[in-house]
Amino acid sequence: MTARPADPARRRSRRDVDRRFGIRLFGSAAVAAVAAVLFGLLLVLVESGWQPLRRLDAGAARWLNRAALDHPAWTGTLRFFSDVVWDPVTLRAAVAVLTLWLVYRRAWRLAAWSAVTAVAGGLTGLLVKIVVERARPVLPEPVAHAPGFSFPSGHAMAATTSFAILLLVLLPFVRRGLRPLCWAVAAVSVLGVGFTRVALGVHWFSDVVGGWTLGLAVVALTGWSFKAWRADAGLGRTEVAEGLEPELSGEDPEAGGPTPG
Numbered sequence: 001m002t003a004r005p006a007d008p009a010r011r012r013s014r015r016d017v018d019r020r021f022g023i024r025l026f027g028s029a030a031v032a033a034v035a036a037v038l039f040g041l042l043l044v045l046v047e048s049g050w051q052p053l054r055r056l057d058a059g060a061a062r063w064l065n066r067a068a069l070d071h072p073a074w075t076g077t078l079r080f081f082s083d084v085v086w087d088p089v090t091l092r093a094a095v096a097v098l099t100l101w102l103v104y105r106r107a108w109r110l111a112a113w114s115a116v117t118a119v120a121g122g123l124t125g126l127l128v129k130i131v132v133e134r135a136r137p138v139l140p141e142p143v144a145h146a147p148g149f150s151f152p153s154g155h156a157m158a159a160t161t162s163f164a165i166l167l168l169v170l171l172p173f174v175r176r177g178l179r180p181l182c183w184a185v186a187a188v189s190v191l192g193v194g195f196t197r198v199a200l201g202v203h204w205f206s207d208v209v210g211g212w213t214l215g216l217a218v219v220a221l222t223g224w225s226f227k228a229w230r231a232d233a234g235l236g237r238t239e240v241a242e243g244l245e246p247e248l249s250g251e252d253p254e255a256g257g258p259t260p261g
Helices: 008-048 051-070 072-085 088-104 108-132 154-173 176-199 205-232
Strands: none
Touching: 008 108, 008 205, 051 072, 051 176, 051 205, 072 176, 088 108, 088 154, 108 154, 108 205, 154 176, 154 205, 176 205
């Protein structure tokens, strides 16, 4: 009995799907590369003491420090968000709880991705701080103090990696119409973390940008690796807007295949 030739329309559709997936996978790698290059460029400028960047850092620090001194209540709000709501310990604790929940759900591969991304981000940021050894801003009338070196901002990097993890894991449980709101909340939080660190005078503006770009590079690299693994395992293609593993909202998170609903 001879095999029936595949439907040409189906073959074309499959090629289109494969091509779109390849583009998305390449896009993830490109984002990681661009973020890494931008961070590397910023690191070179910081290490070389490039004057335009130094003037930008100093100007932003003075202006925001003066605003903080003139508005004590506003400064107290910034402290609360920076030291409690957006503190790296708080964000990493949320990621740890999420990872344990994924283990409980037997979503092993997603739990591994969450843990590796969080740990890699923290260790990478710490290593860069030790290598660069940049001093924190010294202001005439500081409104806050922080220990350790300055570049990159640990708060900014932890916010970038943590909110990315929370979003990319939990999006399958969010209705499509509400997903843009989730992305907006995450973006405002990440930007807000950077603003508070500069406004409180404990980081230069370039420290914050360095934390954002390095955190983005880590998430893009681990996310790219996760999507490549799904492709090698023969699982369904996913859009970033749907989360890394849409099957998580189903009964068997490791099953692969179409997402319910």
